[in-house]
Amino acid sequence: MNKVKSVFNKVDRAFMKLEEFLLSFSIILISIMIVGNVFARELFDSGAFYFAYEVSKFAIIITTFLGISYVARKGRHISMSAFYDFAPMKVRKVMMIIINLVTAAVMFVLAYYTYGFVMAEYESNAITTSLQLPRYLMYIFLPIGFFVTGVQFLRNTFVNFTKKAKDKVYLGTDAVDYNDEKDKEVKLEDISSV
Secondary structure (H helix, E strand, O other): OHHHHHHHHHHHHHHHHHHHHHHHHHHHHHHHHHHHHHHHHHOOOOOOOOOHHHHHHHHHHHHHHHHHHHHHHHOOOOOOOHHHHHOOHHHHHHHHHHHHHHHHHHHHHHHHHHHHHHHHHHHHOOEOOOOOOEOHHHHOHHHHHHHHHHHHHHHHHHHOOOHHHOOOOEOOOOOEOOOOOOOOOOOHHHHHOO
């Protein structure tokens, strides 16, 4: 059992590093494309970066749809927590489990429908204007991102059933709920020193 867990942890870490690389690379690529396009157009009156729009769009799609998986892993997604924050720990744990399960189900449904969209793009044989690449390649990260996010929310649910979550609520696989952290109170002297 420990070998399986060790292999799973290594695969998980490798996948997280791949996500981090793709997200970082995509953000840098967007910056280079946009700044390079502005310089080429304004300073040199050149259309050298004619493909900047398509490359930036591709990078934004990667960032968005792989990013939702990454923030789910880290427990950093946006949440409406008015009722959640005031609930006792056991109620928060139940709420977090339900929220994660429902969100995972929604992500899997979206993965299914976006897979259909990608297949329709594939069958249409449409190509991009500038790079002349098949258009479905641009959208392939939609179902992948939704599916991986659904898996991540299932993992977030599972971690709340483990021994380490006995007296805590986990927002992500490694992210303890901010309501459960020690020393979370801000004292007046902490504010006055700012």
